[in-house]
Amino acid sequence: MTAASISDSRTPIAPPAAARLTGIKKTYFKPDGSVLVEALRSLDLVIPRGEYIAIMGASGSGKSTLMNILGCLDRPTAGRYELDGEAVESLGDDALSRVRGQKIGFVFQAFNLISELTITENVEIPLLYQGIPAAERKQRAIESLTVVGLQDRLHHRPRELSGGQQQRAAIARALVGKPAILMADEPTGNLDSATGQSILETFEHLHARGLTLIMVTHDDRIAQRCERVVRLKDGVVEHDRAGGGRKPHASAAGERA
Numbered sequence: 001m002t003a004a005s006i007s008d009s010r011t012p013i014a015p016p017a018a019a020r021l022t023g024i025k026k027t028y029f030k031p032d033g034s035v036l037v038e039a040l041r042s043l044d045l046v047i048p049r050g051e052y053i054a055i056m057g058a059s060g061s062g063k064s065t066l067m068n069i070l071g072c073l074d075r076p077t078a079g080r081y082e083l084d085g086e087a088v089e090s091l092g093d094d095a096l097s098r099v100r101g102q103k104i105g106f107v108f109q110a111f112n113l114i115s116e117l118t119i120t121e122n123v124e125i126p127l128l129y130q131g132i133p134a135a136e137r138k139q140r141a142i143e144s145l146t147v148v149g150l151q152d153r154l155h156h157r158p159r160e161l162s163g164g165q166q167q168r169a170a171i172a173r174a175l176v177g178k179p180a181i182l183m184a185d186e187p188t189g190n191l192d193s194a195t196g197q198s199i200l201e202t203f204e205h206l207h208a209r210g211l212t213l214i215m216v217t218h219d220d221r222i223a224q225r226c227e228r229v230v231r232l233k234d235g236v237v238e239h240d241r242a243g244g245g246r247k248p249h250a251s252a253a254g255e256r257a
C-alpha cells in the first residue's frame with residue numbers, strides 16, 4: 001500500500017478494533033442448571049487491527065474458550081463482542097457462521113487438508129462456500145499460495161509436501177477469504193523446531209503486511225516473537241505485556257494480507 005492510498009478519503013479516520021471484548025463471561029452449566037465451570041469471568045480485551053498477539057496460560061485457564069468466542073464458534077454467556085466493528089455476541093447460528101466465514105481464518109495444529117485435492121483446490125474451498133466463480137477462486141488461491149511461498153507447488157497433493165509446506169498451504173487456505181483475523185491454535189505444535197521457525201517467519205511476513213494474528217502457544221520463546229503477550233489465569237487476563245515482535249511500519253498497517 002502506498003502513502004497516497006492511506007490518505008485516501010475512503011479510509012476511516014479511526015478504524016474499529018479487530019476485536020473488542022467487554023465483560024465477557026462463559027459459564028458451563030450442569031444438566032440441572034447449576035454452575036459447572038466459569039471458564040471466562042468478565043474478561044476485557046481489545047485487539048487493534050494489525051496486532052500480532054500470543055495467548056498463553058496453563059491448561060484449563062480458558063484459552064480454547066476464548067479462541068472459540070473470538071472465532072465465532074461459540075457465544076459468550078454474557079458480555080459484548082465487537083468483531084471488526086460489528087456486535088456479534090447475540091447473533092443466531094446462521095448469522096454467526098456467516099460472520100465466521102467472512103471474518104475469521106483458522107489455522108490448526110493438525111493441518112486439516114483434504115488429501116484427495118491439490119493444495120490449490122484445498123485453498124479454493126472457503127471461496128466455494130462464498131459462491132465465488134471458478135476462475136476467480138483459482139486466481140485467488142494462487143495469490144494466497146504465493147503469499148506463503150508455495151507458488152511452485154500449486155498442483156501437489158498434501159502428501160507430496162513437507163509438514164511445513166502443508167501448514168503453509170493451510171495458512172493460505174485461512175487467508176484466501178481475506179479475513180479480519182487469522183487465528184492459530186498451536187500452529188507449530190506438530191512441526192520440528194526448524195520447520196516451526198519457518199512458519200513463524202510466515203506469520204511475521206503476514207504481520208508486516210498488516211494482518212491481525214492471534215496465536216495460542218505454550219512456548220515462551222514463540223510468544224516473545226509476537227507483538228503482545230496475554231496470559232490467562234482462571235478465566236481472566238493475568239498479564240498483558242509487550243512481546244519482542246516488531247510493530248510493522250505504519251503505512252503497512254490496515255492492509256489485509
Ligand SMILES: Nc1ncnc2c1ncn2[C@@H]1O[C@H](COP(=O)(O)OP(=O)(O)O)[C@@H](O)[C@H]1O
Nearest residue numbers: 028037039057058059060061062063064065066
Ligand atoms: N464444553 C465444556 N463443558 C464444561 N466445561 C468446559 C467445557 N469446555 C471447557 N470447560 C472447562 O472450562 C475451563 C477452561 O477450559 P479451556 O478453555 O479448554 O482451557 P484451556 O484451553 O486454557 O486449557 C476448564 O476448567 C474446562 O474444564
Ligand SMILES: [Mg+2]
Nearest residue numbers: 060063064065
Ligand atoms: Mg485448550
